[in-house]
Amino acid sequence: MRIGVDIGGTFTDLCVLDATGVVAVGKVLTTHDEPARAVEEVLRATLADAGPVTQLVHGTTLVTNALIERKGSRTALLATAGFRDVLQMRREHRYELYDLLIELPEPLVPRHLRFDVPERILADGTVDTPLDEEYVARLGRELAVRGIEAVAVCFLHAFTDARHERRVAEILREVAPGLRVALSSEVVPEIREFERASTTAANVYVQDLTERYLRDLEKRLHRAGIGPAPHIMLSNGGIATVDTAARHPIRILESGPAGGALAAAAFGAGAREADLLAFDMGGTTAKLCMISGGAPLVTHEFEIGRVYRLLPGSGLPVKVPVTDMIEIGVGGGSIARIDPLGLLTVGPDSAGSEPGPVCYSRGGTEPTVTDADLVLGYLDPGYFLGGAMSLDARAAREAIRTRIAVPLGVSVEQAAYGIHASVDEDMANAARVHAVERGKNPAELPMFAFGGAGPVHGAGVAKALGAPRVVAPPAAGVMSALGFLTAPLAFDFVRSARSGVDDLTGSAAEALFAEMEAEGEALLAESGVDSAEVRHRRIAEMRYTGQGYEIRVEVPEDTGDWPKPLVAAFTRTYRELYRRTGPDVGVEVLNWRVVSSGPAPEVALRVHGGETGEAKKGTRAAYFPEAGGFVDTPVFDRYVLRPGDGFGGPAIVEERESTLVVPPGAHCVVREDASLEVTV
CATH class of the missing domain: 3.30.420.40 (ATPase, nucleotide binding domain)
Incomplete structure (x- = not known):
């Protein structure tokens, strides 16, 4: 078990x-x-x-x-002399080029806790300025006296030569053993000073907590x-x-959403669908991830706490491997309100679980998406969480009436549907951008909808995207937890070693890979994985010479006649992403990566229902504007439906942790794996 x-x-x-x-x-x-x-x-x-x-x-x-929420440790940053303000200066790029009042998140480490350390190692490993060990020792003692709890160390070119960072750690542990110390050469040994410093500071900032x-x-x-x-x-x-x-x-920054993406990939593999959109909508946020070739896409660029949720560059960057997804603040608990321009907006703030939506009767006063879905008849007030929690439809209706309907001059039902549809459009717009930026057409991919609120909104999001089908898995409301059980023990490693491919030798690349693979086997051995069971994926991050950013390229297994197979793999990947090849210039590698993993667990995705009887539980009034408003809508018991069963919309399918809404004109069929497939 x-x-x-x-x-x-x-x-x-x-x-x-x-x-x-x-x-x-x-x-x-x-x-x-x-x-x-x-x-x-x-x-x-x-x-x-x-x-x-x-x-x-x-x-x-x-x-x-x-x-x-900025609830981590009091943290200091030690940087190479002249570089302590890299966290504040960020990069030249502005996410809004013409906004003179551009907002940026405050660094995790304030300026008075950022220190210039006399030292400098050049890119080739030459020591330009020796480390001032006396300065580090004095500073360490002072930080401990001042109540500093954590220290991030990020020296120039430490990803190439880490000896100064390691010596700083030794000194701090001697003079201030209570300090937590994080070294950039251990947390993220990669090129790019700002991202490396930001990631190292974030790691030690939350380490104690x-x-x-x-x-x-x-x-x-x-x-x-x-x-x-x-x-x-x-x-x-x-x-x-x-x-x-x-x-x-x-x-573990995005550990929960990663589980949902893994579950989507597992169900897709069972249905022989290697490419799909995974749509996860819970109580606080909604996420969308591309499943490509049977696996979630992974990125090494991620931002926390964006000032503007859809604008890259407006948050705190962390350079760690993360399941590549877009996340926006629209979930079941997202609060709806009228903005200063008199327009309806939803989120990004959420009522969460405390106090929760108005219908939870836990003290919430502002209407949420869940309140709207309840008023529209999509949710059963007596069967939420299988009846373990009852919902107050009257309170939800009153909150929407006073806060939304009256100010807009519309009926309560129209206001509720406006909230519902606004969420669908927000997620569809974000999904469209996310898919196109990754070379995918969302109109060609089925959508895998899960999370407590995902199946309620899945058909609406798919219709707005033009996606052909929506698939709602069994146990959709706990799909991330199920996805955790499909994951192998795994960790990834990186080395920055910039080089033109014409200057590369197969032996040099092999030495880098072998070093990382040995680390991977040692780490997995701590969890009891035999080295014979460890598998390694080799990845090179490459670009045309002169470009500012790189793409991730799977290193071919057959590396004979080096480096031609690597260049061919780069060209193929570049064309898949951008539908073209680049200029007639050289190609270079910035980073080398290895993903080391143990054997994937064998998982049976079947969900035990066990119930017998009539699948149709009854009917209730549900609101569909395309059908003229409220209509008597059949309600089906998810646990009684069997593979091959089918019915047309409008319809509602209930299980304990989530509800599927089938709109008018759509058709639903139960697949062999007990998933519900809705053709919109």
């Missing part, structure tokens, strides 16, 4: 899997004051009579929230009778031990 647990902004989800498939799911409200408490609660509520557990995989939004949380989680799991130590979901789709996650907390 294996368990996946995902802490989201509103709910904490649980999925229990054995050799035959999903045997139990659970969902409780997230406890933001003590996140691990919700994990313990959902385990006790769901696993009263559970058998022995062999693995528990956990994902959390803790790191993301701590960075956005993350480690305390993970240790609390271990204690609570032990108290709940869970024997094995938990594994932690990484942002790139792999899993790691608690110790590894505690050393590199920045690697």
